[in-house]
Each structure stands twice: as structure tokens, then as C-alpha cells.
Amino acid sequence: xxxxxxxxxxxxxxxxxxxIVSAVSVLPAxxxxxxxxxxxxxxxxxxxxxxxxxxxQAEADARYEAILSHYRSxxxxxxxxxxxxxxxxxxxxxxxxRAYPLENGDGPALYLKPLVEREKKAExxxxxxxxxxxxxx
Amino acid sequence: xxAEEIFYLPLSDLAKRIETKKLSPVELTQLxxxxxxxxxxxxxxxxxxxxxxxxxxAKVAEKEIQHGHYRGPLHGIxxxxxxxxxxxxxxxxxxxxxxxxxVFQYDATxxxxxxxxxxxxxxxxxxxxxxxxxxxxxxxxxxxxxxxNPWNTNCWTCGSSSGSGAIVAAGLAAxxxxxxxxxxxxCPSAFCGVSGLRPTYGRVSRYGAMALAPSMDKIGPLARTAxxxxxxxxxxxxxxxxxxxxxxxxxxxFTYSPSLDLKARPLKVGWLTNAWPKLDSGVAKxxxxxxxxxxxxxxxxxxxTLPDGPFEDAANIVVSAECAASFRGLIRSGRxxxxxxxxxxxxxxxxxxxxxxxxxxxxxxxxILQKKMEALFASFDVLVTAAxxxxxxxxxxxxxxxxxxxxxxxxxxxxxxxxxxxxxxxxTENNLPVGLQFVARAGDDFAVIQAARTFQAxxxxxxxxxxxx
Numbered sequence: 001x002x003x004x005x006x007x008x009x010x011x012x013x014x015x016x017x018x019x020i021v022s023a024v025s026v027l028p029a030x031x032x033x034x035x036x037x038x039x040x041x042x043x044x045x046x047x048x049x050x051x052x053x054x055x056x057q058a059e060a061d062a063r064y065e066a067i068l069s070h071y072r073s074x075x076x077x078x079x080x081x082x083x084x085x086x087x088x089x090x091x092x093x094x095x096x097x098r099a100y101p102l103e104n105g106d107g108p109a110l111y112l113k114p115l116v117e118r119e120k121k122a123e124x125x126x127x128x129x130x131x132x133x134x135x136x137x
Numbered sequence: 138x139x140a141e142e143i144f145y146l147p148l149s150d151l152a153k154r155i156e157t158k159k160l161s162p163v164e165l166t167q168l169x170x171x172x173x174x175x176x177x178x179x180x181x182x183x184x185x186x187x188x189x190x191x192x193x194x195a196k197v198a199e200k201e202i203q204h205g206h207y208r209g210p211l212h213g214i215x216x217x218x219x220x221x222x223x224x225x226x227x228x229x230x231x232x233x234x235x236x237x238x239x240v241f242q243y244d245a246t247x248x249x250x251x252x253x254x255x256x257x258x259x260x261x262x263x264x265x266x267x268x269x270x271x272x273x274x275x276x277x278x279x280x281x282x283x284x285x286n287p288w289n290t291n292c293w294t295c296g297s298s299s300g301s302g303a304i305v306a307a308g309l310a311a312x313x314x315x316x317x318x319x320x321x322x323x324c325p326s327a328f329c330g331v332s333g334l335r336p337t338y339g340r341v342s343r344y345g346a347m348a349l350a351p352s353m354d355k356i357g358p359l360a361r362t363a364x365x366x367x368x369x370x371x372x373x374x375x376x377x378x379x380x381x382x383x384x385x386x387x388x389x390x391f392t393y394s395p396s397l398d399l400k401a402r403p404l405k406v407g408w409l410t411n412a413w414p415k416l417d418s419g420v421a422k423x424x425x426x427x428x429x430x431x432x433x434x435x436x437x438x439x440x441x442t443l444p445d446g447p448f449e450d451a452a453n454i455v456v457s458a459e460c461a462a463s464f465r466g467l468i469r470s471g472r473x474x475x476x477x478x479x480x481x482x483x484x485x486x487x488x489x490x491x492x493x494x495x496x497x498x499x500x501x502x503x504x505i506l507q508k509k510m511e512a513l514f515a516s517f518d519v520l521v522t523a524a525x526x527x528x529x530x531x532x533x534x535x536x537x538x539x540x541x542x543x544x545x546x547x548x549x550x551x552x553x554x555x556x557x558x559x560x561x562x563x564x565t566e567n568n569l570p571v572g573l574q575f576v577a578r579a580g581d582d583f584a585v586i587q588a589a590r591t592f593q594a595x596x597x598x599x600x601x602x603x604x605x606x
Contacts, residue, residue, distance in 0.1 A: 067486045074471055079483055086487045090457075093450035094491075097498055100447050108500035 043081040049088045053095075060091040144172060144308030145602045148365040149395070151311055152210040155202065162202070162213030166195035166257050169215045173260060173309040176605055180290070181281040182303040184220040184230055186260040191215065194257045201255070210368050212255030217304045217313040220261040221268060221347035222356075224248055231347045232279045232297075233266035234475045235467060245345025246380065247314060247356055247373045254372045262313050263300030268321060270349040270460035271473065271481040271488075274537045276530075278478035283532045286328060287603040288569055292529035295324035298359065302329035305359045307605055312360035312369055316346060318353045319456060319551045320544065323574055326359055326559035327524035330570025332589065332599060333359040334366035337579050338554025339384040340391065341370075342377030350459035351382070352500075353452075353551050362599050363558055363589035367393040370582065384580075391582060404588055406431065407441025407517035412546040413526040419565030424523050427562040427573050427592075431521055434595050435588070441520055443545050444509040451499040451506070452548035458496040461488035480537060507553050507579075514578040519588045522546060524559040524572030550576050558585040561598040570598075 042061060052060060064087040068080070075083060143165075146154075154160035170188050177183040198213040218224065221231050223241035230237050248258065263281035265273055276283035276293040284299035286292040287307040294302040298315030302325030305313050315322045317335045326333030334357045341356040348354060358369035376389035383389055408428060416424060432438045467473050468485040476482050513520075530540055550557050555576050562573035573592065577584035593599050 063487070063490045066490060071471075071486060074474065075483070079479075082479070083483050083486065086484055087490075090487055090490075093447075093453050094495055096447040096450040097454060097495060097502065100498075100502055102498065102501050102505075106501045107504055108497050 043077075043084040045088065046081075046085050049085065050092045052088065052091055056091045056095055059094075060087045063087045063090070140168070141308075143168065145361065145600075146311075147361045148210060148214060148311060148368050151214055152212070155213045156207050158202065162195040162198040162257065163192065165213065166191050166215045166259060169259055169310055172307075173304070176287075176307050177260075177304075177309055180285045180287060180303045180307060181263055181279070181283060182300045182307065182309060183217065184232070184261040184263045184281055184300065185228060187227065187258060191257050191259040194252075198255050198257065208253075208255040209372075211251065211372055213257065214255075214311045215257045215259045216251065216369075217260045217262045217301065217310045218245075218248060218251075218258060219264050219298055219301050219313070219315050221264060221316060222248055222261075222314065223345035224258065224261070227261065229261070229347075230280055231267055232264040232281070234280060234477065235472045237280060241345070243345060246342035246377050248345065250373045250375070251314075251369075256372070259310055262298070262304055262315075265297035265299055265321075266476050266478065266481060267460075267464065268297040268316060268318060268347065268349045270318070270456070270464065271476060271478075272484035272537075273478040274480040274535055275478060276532050276534070276536070278476070278481055280477070285532065286529045286569075287605060288330060289529065289567070291531055292569065293328065293532050293534070295320075295328040295525075295529065297321040298325045298333075301325060301359045302331060302333075305329065305331040305361070306603060308602060312358050312365055314356060314369075314373075315359050316354060316356050317551065318349050318355070319452060320547050322355075322357050322359065323524050323547070323557055323559045323572070327572030327574075328529040328570065329359075330561040330564075330572070330598070330601065330603075331359050332361060332363050332366050332558065332560045332593075333357065334363075334370055334582070334585070335550070335557045336370055336374065337384075337556045337582055339382050340374045340389055340556075340580075340582065342373075342375070342380040342383050344377055344379035348463045350456045351463070352459060353456060353554070355551075355554070363560055363586055363593055364395065366558060367391075367586045367590075370586075374582075388580065393583075393586070401583070401587055402518075404435055404518045404584060404591075405516065406435040406438040406588065407513075407520045408432070408438055409443060409520050409522040409546065410440050411442045412522035414543050415526060416523060417527040417565075419528060419567070419569075420523055420526060420571050423563035423565065423571040424573070427571075430562075430592065430595055431573075434591055438521075439517075441513065441517055443549060444506065444513065446506065446509075447502065448506050448552060449543065449545055449548040451502040452552045454491055454495055454499040455503070455552065457488040458491040458499075461485060461491070465489070503552050506549060510549065510553050510555070511578065518577060518581070518584045520546075520576045521588070522574060524574040528565045528567070528569035528571060546574075546576065554579050556580075556582040556585050558589040560589045560593060561601070562592070562596065563598055564601070570601075
């Protein structure tokens with residue numbers, strides 16, 4: 001990045017934009033600007049739709065709106081109804097996940113250990129060296 | 138021996154005949170090819186049969202064996218590979234229309250390993266499109282149509298290794314390679330009445346395999362017996378520099394020999410009491426009998442319970458988010474609409490919406506779960522329960538509504554990368570197979586093999602096979 005030549009953004013500008021983006025991400029769905037088409041009513045909920053809290057309902061609705069804001073023309077009305085149903089069905093999993101108590105120090109179970117361990121060892125000459133089956137009678 | 142019997146011989150028997158030159162690899166390959174040509178299309182079992190290259194490989198194997206160069210128990214043995222494994226110059230469609238013309242110029246590591254031990258690839262097994270990563274509502278979610286269960290062709294094989302299950306159950310090949318992200322080896326094994334091994338995450342290289350959820354994808358065999366699975370696993374396991382998730386070289390390889398006997402160590406077995414909230418009545422009846430066998434032959438078997446927590450939710454989010462990343466281009470381009478299944482056409486858009494914070498939260502929960510399972514495995518070497526709570530479903534079943542049940546063990550096992558082995562343990566009144574699964578701590582694949590072999594040493598269910606019309 002070279003902000004002096006105007007081909008990028010300055011650190012200050014980057015911080016300002018980041019602050020705006022992070023603020024937008026925590027706004028309630030209802031306060032997000034909607035395009036004209038997205039003001040259409042949401043599809044009716046199917047009888048098997050999960051019962052959600054007001055906040056979770058708003059999040060699921062926002063998820064549906066976010067998809068339509070990008071891809072609206074790709075879906076038939078039937079698909080939109082199905083999409084809305086899927087958005088609602090996704091919400092309870094997220095609610096359960098967020099309700100589970102986690103401490104700040106709980107680390108994510110990323111699968112980096114093999115990479116870290118391998119760096120300490122010499123690479124094998126070929127993958128076959130590890131498979132004993134070829135050598136067995 | 139009646140011709141029909143040879144198709145169902147376990148690997149050890151086939152290998153013995155081949156090694157002693159009583160059975161020709163060319164003859165065996167031709168027999169399986171003929172049978173696959175006849176029954177494969179009826180079952181929608183194959184994406185592709187490769188008779189020319191198979192016979193070429195068989196001739197090479199035969200020549201080598203005749204000259205005294207016997208490579209081991211898979212030499213000259215015909216097999217099929219799920220159509221998400223790259224095979225040089227052959228179509229690798231991932232079961233999905235957008236990739237129908239895809240051809241790779243290299244072999245997946247698993248294919249390389251099997252080629253080096255002399256196994257003969259006779260075809261690519263049909264599969265659920267994109268291994269079901271985008272979700273699917275119907276068994277027909279495949280380029281080949283719904284895979285039909287050899288035990289009852291009005292029923293499904295389960296997915297996503299649907300063709301692999303059909304091929305082994307129908308005796309169209311000696312074994313088949315499948316993959317599992319969540320249930321795709323264990324469920325087809327259960328529905329089709331075959332033995333299927335889901336190895337520990339990282340034991341088998343995924344290089345050249347379609348990525349669905351890279352932190353959960355695993356490759357393993359479906360075969361006649363637990364011992365057959367072990368033999369195939371020994372050939373395909375091992376560290377691979379091309380797959381950075383494979384375990385280190387000193388931990389990745391797996392050596393199996395029947396001389397490592399059933400009493401290699403006394404196994405502490407836990408019979409799971411909360412793996413399935415509800416069992417189909419036919420499955421429950423069979424399972425009761427299986428439990429008696431387990432308790433009889435594994436002294437000191439105790440009841441065990443899985444930890445409680447949002448582990449299915451975490452697994453769902455990990456699979457959904459990673460799948461959205463794996464197929465981002467397909468979703469963004471809109472070509473996801475070319476998928477067969479109505480659910481598959483749209484659910485990727487929802488998967489794209491999961492936030493990084495929620496994904497990382499799921500990974501944190503995974504680590505907590507790993508510790509909980511380690512604690513459970515301090516008391517048990519192997520956990521046992523039904524492989525599925527229901528038998529094979531009719532082909533037209535709406536899987537989203539009628540095959541939706543909690544699967545905490547599937548979630549936990551796959552989220553933690555635990556090995557599992559499913560074996561047949563009986564039949565329902567409608568003559569549909571029921572499976573039993575053994576699960577062990579990560580890295581202890583031998584424990585599930587030992588436990589399943591012990592079960593099969595005292596039962597005959599793995600010797601049953603369907604009568605094909």
C-alpha cells in the first residue's frame with residue numbers, strides 16, 4: 001500500500017472505515033438501509049418454523065434480506081420462501097452455540113498441530129515410505 | 138465354488154487364491170466388470186466403469202505375480218473409488234452437473250497408494266452431488282440418480298458414499314473407497330449391510346479429493362468385513378506432504394496383520410445409552426440382540442453416556458461455513474442452480490451468511506468437546522451403539538423432513554475426528570440391514586478394528602448378501 005501516491009488509504013482512513021463497518025455490523029436489522037425491493041413483505045413462515053426471540057427473529061430476517069440484496073433475481077418465489085425457511089431454521093443452532101459458556105482463554109480447535117510438528121521433522125522422501133502394506137507378503 | 142460366491146469373498150480369501158495363483162487377477166477383474174455392467178446401472182451404483190484400464194492393470198498384476206513379485210493382500214484386487222477422488226485423465230464429476238466435464242491430470246494420493254499395492258480400479262462410484270455439502274432433500278441428488286439399495290431396490294443406500302455402499306453390498310467390487318464429513322461412510326454401511334471404516338481425521342491424505350469441510354473430511358473403505366477395512370486402511374493411511382492436515386509421519390502409518398490378534402489388548406467397552414433419542418422398532422429389536430453379543434464377548438461392558446452440549450450445532454456451523462468457503466465460486470457464479478436437488482440449489486446462500494465469530498466459536502466448542510471425549514475415553518477404549526436409528530428409507534423419502542433426527546454421536550465423532558467402524562448386526566422384519574458402530578479415541582483406529590473383528594468373529598451377519606434379480 002502506498003497512501004502517499006493516492007493508490008491506497010491512510011492508516012487513519014482505514015481506522016475510520018473499520019469503525020464505521022463495525023458499527024454497522026451491530027445495528028439492529030431494522031435500522032439497516034434497505035433497497036427499494038427489499039421493503040417487500042417477508043414470505044409467510046411455515047408451521048414448522050422455529051419459535052425465535054425478537055432478536056433472533058430479526059437476525060434471521062436480516063440474513064434473508066442480506067441474501068436477497070445480493071442475489072434477488074436468482075430466486076423464484078418458491079425458492080424465496082424456502083430460503084426464508086432455511087434462514088429461520090439456521091437461527092436456533094446459532095442461539096445454542098452463543099449460549100454455551102466460553103471463557104476468553106478458550107482456544108479454538110484449529111488443526112495446526114500436524115503442521116507445527118512436521119516443521120520439526122525432516123520431510124519424508126516419498127509418501128509411500130509410510131505405507132507398510134506394499135511391503136507385506 | 139458357485140460363481141455368485143466369489144463376488145462376496147473377503148479380501149483375505151481372494152488374496153490367498155491370487156497369491157497361490159489359483160485365481161487370476163484378469164479373470165477376477167473380468168468377473169467383477171461383467172457383474173458391474175449388468176447390475177451397476179440397475180442400482181445407479183457407478184459414475185463410470187473403466188474396463189479397459191482395469192483389464193490393463195489386471196494383466197500387469199497377473200504378470201508380476203506369475204514372476205514371483207507379489208505385492209501384498211490387495212494385489213490384483215478390483216475396487217471402486219468414490220467419484221470425488223481424482224484419477225488422471227478420467228472424469229471426476231463430484232456427482233454434480235457443474236463439474237460433469239471435470240478431468241484432473243493427476244491421481245489422488247489414495248489412488249496412488251492403491252495402485253502401488255497392485256489394487257485394480259474398475260470404476261468411479263456414484264455419489265450425492267458435492268457429497269451433500271449443499272444439503273439435499275432427495276436421494277436423487279446425484280448425476281446418476283438415486284442409488285438403489287441391493288437389499289431392496291425401492292430403498293436408498295444412504296449418502297453421500299451412495300454408490301460405494303451399493304457396489305460393496307451387491308458384490309460389484311471387492312471393496313470401495315468412500316468419504317465422510319458427517320455420516321457418509323457410516324450411514325451407507327448401515328443401510329447396505331456392509332463394513333465401513335471412518336478413520337481418524339488426518340490418517341488418510343485428502344490430496345486429490347474434493348474438499349467439502351476441510352477440517353472434517355475423511356477418506357475410508359467400505360468392504361465385506363472389519364478385517365478387509367483394516368487391510369485397505371493399512372494401504373491408504375500415512376503422512377502426506379501434499380495434505381498438510383495429515384498426522385506426522387511417525388503417527389500416520391497403520392500396520393495391520395491378522396496375527397495382531399483379537400486379544401491384542403482387553404478392550405474396555407462402553408454401551409452408549411444416549412446416542413439416539415429414538416430407535417425404529419425393527420432396529421431396536423436387532424440392537425438388543427447385538428448388545429447381548431457385545432456384553433458376552435467384551436467382559437465388563439458398562440453403560441456410557443455422551444457429553445451434553447451444542448455439539449450438533451457446532452458441527453452444523455463448521456460444515457456449513459467451510460462448505461460455503463469450499464464452493465464460494467459455485468455459489469457466487471450462480472451455477473449452484475445447476476445442482477439437481479432443490480435444497481442444494483439454495484442452501485449455499487444461507488451457509489455463506491455465517492459469521493467468522495460464530496465459526497470460531499464453534500471451533501472453540503470443538504476443543505472443549507475434544508477434552509470431554511478424552512475424559513470419557515479414560516474409562517473406555519471403545520463406545521458402541523447403533524450405526525443408524527432407522528433402516529434404509531424408501532427412495533422417494535423427503536430426507537429433510539422424514540430423515541431428520543438428532544445425531545449427537547455423528548456430530549461428536551466427526552467434529553473430533555474420531556475413528557468409527559460400522560458392521561452389520563442383523564435385519565429388520567422387512568429384511569433390511571441394521572448396523573452397529575464402534576467409536577474410539579482419535580488415533581486409536583486399531584481399537585475399532587479389534588472390536589468390530591471380535592464382533593464379526595462371533596456373528597454371521599457380514600456373510601449375508603442380497604439376492605440380485
